[in-house]
Amino acid sequence: MADNKLVESVKALEKGAMKLSLASDEARSSALLAIAGAIDRNRTLIHEENEKDIEAAGKSGIAKALLHRLEFTDEKIDSAIKGLEELSRLPDPIGKIKEKRELDPGFVLEKVTFPIGVIAMIFEARPDALVQIAGLAIKSGNAVVLKGGKEATLTNRALVSIIKEAALPIVQTDWILGIESHEDVDAILSLDKYIDLVIPRGSNAFVRYVMDHTRIPVIGHADGICSVYIDSDADLEKALAICIDSKVQYPAACNAAETFLVHSAVCEAFLPRLSSAFASLGVKVHADERAIRYFPSAEAAAEDDFRTEYLSLECAVKVVDSEEEAIEHIQEHGSHHTDAIVTENEEHKMEFFSSVDSADVFCNCSTRFADGFRFGLGAEVGISTSKIHARGPVGLDGLMTTKWLLSGNGETVAEYSGKNGRSFHHKELI
Amino acid sequence: MADNKLVESVKALEKGAMKLSLASDEARSSALLAIAGAIDRNRTLIHEENEKDIEAAGKSGIAKALLHRLEFTDEKIDSAIKGLEELSRLPDPIGKIKEKRELDPGFVLEKVTFPIGVIAMIFEARPDALVQIAGLAIKSGNAVVLKGGKEATLTNRALVSIIKEAALPIVQTDWILGIESHEDVDAILSLDKYIDLVIPRGSNAFVRYVMDHTRIPVIGHADGICSVYIDSDADLEKALAICIDSKVQYPAACNAAETFLVHSAVCEAFLPRLSSAFASLGVKVHADERAIRYFPSAEAAAEDDFRTEYLSLECAVKVVDSEEEAIEHIQEHGSHHTDAIVTENEEHKMEFFSSVDSADVFCNCSTRFADGFRFGLGAEVGISTSKIHARGPVGLDGLMTTKWLLSGNGETVAEYSGKNGRSFHHKELI
Numbered sequence: 031m032a033d034n035k036l037v038e039s040v041k042a043l044e045k046g047a048m049k050l051s052l053a054s055d056e057a058r059s060s061a062l063l064a065i066a067g068a069i070d071r072n073r074t075l076i077h078e079e080n081e082k083d084i085e086a087a088g089k090s091g092i093a094k095a096l097l098h099r100l101e102f103t104d105e106k107i108d109s110a111i112k113g114l115e116e117l118s119r120l121p122d123p124i125g126k127i128k129e130k131r132e133l134d135p136g137f138v139l140e141k142v143t144f145p146i147g148v149i150a151m152i153f154e155a156r157p158d159a160l161v162q163i164a165g166l167a168i169k170s171g172n173a174v175v176l177k178g179g180k181e182a183t184l185t186n187r188a189l190v191s192i193i194k195e196a197a198l199p200i201v202q203t204d205w206i207l208g209i210e211s212h213e214d215v216d217a218i219l220s221l222d223k224y225i226d227l228v229i230p231r232g233s234n235a236f237v238r239y240v241m242d243h244t245r246i247p248v249i250g251h252a253d254g255i256c257s258v259y260i261d262s263d264a265d266l267e268k269a270l271a272i273c274i275d276s277k278v279q280y281p282a283a284c285n286a287a288e289t290f291l292v293h294s295a296v297c298e299a300f301l302p303r304l305s306s307a308f309a310s311l312g313v314k315v316h317a318d319e320r321a322i323r324y325f326p327s328a329e330a331a332a333e334d335d336f337r338t339e340y341l342s343l344e345c346a347v348k349v350v351d352s353e354e355e356a357i358e359h360i361q362e363h364g365s366h367h368t369d370a371i372v373t374e375n376e377e378h379k380m381e382f383f384s385s386v387d388s389a390d391v392f393c394n395c396s397t398r399f400a401d402g403f404r405f406g407l408g409a410e411v412g413i414s415t416s417k418i419h420a421r422g423p424v425g426l427d428g429l430m431t432t433k434w435l436l437s438g439n440g441e442t443v444a445e446y447s448g449k450n451g452r453s454f455h456h457k458e459l460i
Numbered sequence: 461m462a463d464n465k466l467v468e469s470v471k472a473l474e475k476g477a478m479k480l481s482l483a484s485d486e487a488r489s490s491a492l493l494a495i496a497g498a499i500d501r502n503r504t505l506i507h508e509e510n511e512k513d514i515e516a517a518g519k520s521g522i523a524k525a526l527l528h529r530l531e532f533t534d535e536k537i538d539s540a541i542k543g544l545e546e547l548s549r550l551p552d553p554i555g556k557i558k559e560k561r562e563l564d565p566g567f568v569l570e571k572v573t574f575p576i577g578v579i580a581m582i583f584e585a586r587p588d589a590l591v592q593i594a595g596l597a598i599k600s601g602n603a604v605v606l607k608g609g610k611e612a613t614l615t616n617r618a619l620v621s622i623i624k625e626a627a628l629p630i631v632q633t634d635w636i637l638g639i640e641s642h643e644d645v646d647a648i649l650s651l652d653k654y655i656d657l658v659i660p661r662g663s664n665a666f667v668r669y670v671m672d673h674t675r676i677p678v679i680g681h682a683d684g685i686c687s688v689y690i691d692s693d694a695d696l697e698k699a700l701a702i703c704i705d706s707k708v709q710y711p712a713a714c715n716a717a718e719t720f721l722v723h724s725a726v727c728e729a730f731l732p733r734l735s736s737a738f739a740s741l742g743v744k745v746h747a748d749e750r751a752i753r754y755f756p757s758a759e760a761a762a763e764d765d766f767r768t769e770y771l772s773l774e775c776a777v778k779v780v781d782s783e784e785e786a787i788e789h790i791q792e793h794g795s796h797h798t799d800a801i802v803t804e805n806e807e808h809k810m811e812f813f814s815s816v817d818s819a820d821v822f823c824n825c826s827t828r829f830a831d832g833f834r835f836g837l838g839a840e841v842g843i844s845t846s847k848i849h850a851r852g853p854v855g856l857d858g859l860m861t862t863k864w865l866l867s868g869n870g871e872t873v874a875e876y877s878g879k880n881g882r883s884f885h886h887k888e889l890i
Contacts, residue, residue, distance in 0.1 A: 279872065383863075387574075405864065417657075419848045
């Protein structure tokens with residue numbers, strides 16, 4: 031359970047969210063610039079705190095890759111500042127008219143976007159992520175509870191305080207709360223009365239833990255088991271480039287491919303080429319009984335290898351006899367994140383697009399394109415595999431809900447009822 | 461926990477949903493007409509089963525209003541058939557393009573609508589609701605688990621069997637499952653692995669029970685505590701008509717008003733008129749200390765009276781000194797369902813529209829307009845007070861998710877990376 035002080039802080043955010051939702055886009059955007067300026071002026075302090083975090087993390091012996099993410103170098107600070115400036119120039123996400131309909135002359139219904147309220151974001155030990163998330167919150171008019179990875183505690187504490195202070199003269203309300211302990215995360219997850227949405231990022235196990243321990247709606251994804259299917263009608267040049275990019279370009283990403291399904295009609299022509307490319311790039315292969323003869327150093331794939339998110343230079347390869355078999359494999363083994371077909375056959379493409387029930391379904395390109403920036407969403411909150419609210423890469427839109435606004439002139443339902451009642455004309459205005 | 465047979469039946473729906481999502485709009489719409497025809501041909505059977513339900517319900521002494529809802533008269537059957545025919549003519553909700561963007565020449569991203577999958581609907585003892593919900597499911601390409609009020613068990617069992625049989629030759633899959641016991645409801649609520657969305661209707665207590673006992677996302681609303689605020693700049697003629705309609709036109713509906721907030725500047729001119737109108741219509745009033753002198757037979761309102769959904773000819777009245785006070789009252793006491801202001805002052809209207817955080821916010825019309833049919837949504841699944849996925853009256857759109865489809869020509873992320881990488885042009889195509 032949450033202690034009283036935390037509950038009071040979160041309750042204050044609820045009121046702050048309402049106030050922030052009423053601030054003009056100009057005010058919210060100038061707060062973003064004020065934050066950017068304050069971060070720039072406080073580099074020394076930020077570096078000092080970050081140094082302490084790095085030293086402590088070094089002593090505890092964390093992996094080099096994690097240490098690298100933890101470091102808030104001047105280059106990363108520059109890029110965080112640039113991100114805030116870009117965010118300030120994005121169109122206002124509040125008050126966008128999604129539907130507009132005249133029910134009867136002069137009786138007009140609008141569906142407009144509105145901030146969700148209080149959002150909790152839990153993320154890995156990357157100080158740049160904190161800056162980005164705080165920026166997204168203020169731009170979208172939402173209050174935010176932030177919990178970063180524990181290795182970044184001191185850096186994050188300094189950043190939250192700098193951000194809060196810089197924005198306060200403009201937004202004049204509580205809208206950001208940093209929490210630090212695991213106990214506080216559990217407490218936050220129990221506050222479904224005050225928190226409207228949770229966005230967890232991090233390890234599969236952690237995201238699953240969050241999903242299993244809260245009644246608050248969660249946007250995110252636990253697994254990224256993405257597949258590439260090489261169809262009988264694939265262009266094998268494209269196929270090779272796409273397989274390599276999907277696996278090798280950044281194997282630790284959730285949108286990297288883990289499974290390659292190859293149609294039997296092309297395996298003789300394609301698998302020797304894939305095999306030598308993967309061998310030269312150091313990709314370890316788990317191959318099924320029909321694929322293994324093409325991969326001299328592969329291990330025989332067990333059923334579990336097709337349900338594994340390797341997140342490294344490792345993958346599973348299987349030969350299939352039809353597109354249908356490939357689709358069935360993906361539906362059964364994948365995580366409904368991102369799956370791609372390589373084919374020159376328009377019918378096969380459409381079959382794949384209709385039948386694969388994943389957030390992102392691609393044809394003739396790398397699975398690595400599943401990303402809010404590449405999709406042109408301006409900014410990315412995360413990638414959702416939920417079918418509710420937001421699916422796939424989520425931009426500022428995912429932080430918005432809608433309101434129905436109806437403007438009349440004294441209309442009553444009684445006038446529109448019964449045999450001689452008026453009827454609606456429902457004229458679309460957009 | 462769910463027994464194995466039920467789990468198997470729900471699993472079969474998961475596959476059925478996928479098959480239904482691939483059926484053409486023509487097939488789904490002709491299934492609707494086949495169902496309409498089968499219901500028409502089976503009136504005798506339906507009446508027989510409905511008679512048995514009514515007899516049993518009469519013996520158990522249920523309220524007259526409930527008995528009336530349970531009756532599936534020929535007139536109601538006619539109207540259910542008409543509803544199916546109208547549904548068959550609505551535009552196909554599957555495959556609507558919501559976004560379309562060229563990332564780079566010939567590299568096109570689309571966000572298209574797609575059915576959610578398996579939806580569980582739990583509803584009151586109204587056989588016509590079963591027909592409507594089954595129709596919405598098939599039109600939207602979703603499989604559905606149906607649980608109607610227990611008083612309608614025999615009628616519902618007959619209807620499910622008629623509907624299933626009529627649709628089978630066309631859709632050739634399992635897409636509808638009727639369940640009957642409370643134990644089965646609990647079991648269904650535990651099947652978050654196979655069921656994507658729950659839509660409960662019925663009493664507040666029941667909807668709250670569902671929300672508290674499942675990890676499946678829920679669309680709906682527990683309370684409908686709606687308010688009408690009569691502003692200092694209200695047209696009092698309109699105000700009177702709106703207050704009467706909001707309270708009296710159908711008091712058992714969730715969108716009927718429960719609370720009337722009247723600005724002190726107009727209470728002298730308005731409350732005597734409201735008082736005599738409510739007295740002549742038999743509306744019982746709970747009035748605060750400033751309003752009570754205008755209502756000779758009112759009771760003094762306790763704090764709880766402003767948090768009560770009366771659902772009958774009963775309401776609470778309060779005098780406020782400012783629009784701000786009215787808004788604060790609504791935020792604190794309302795259920796974020798539907799709230800209205802009566803004013804001729806455009807600034808006051810805009811203030812109310814921005815600050816009231818409810819699914820529906822109205823100006824100068826009755827709260828009773830909060831309804832999918834009146835909003836022009838074609839059909840209504842229910843009214844949601846959730847801020848996630850769908851808010852307010854929910855039409856077929858609320859039964860859809862989206863997929864991102866990306867069509868390329870061999871693109872890799874590597875080409876778009878680094879100093880000399882290609883950049884995206886992100887050209888909007890719609």
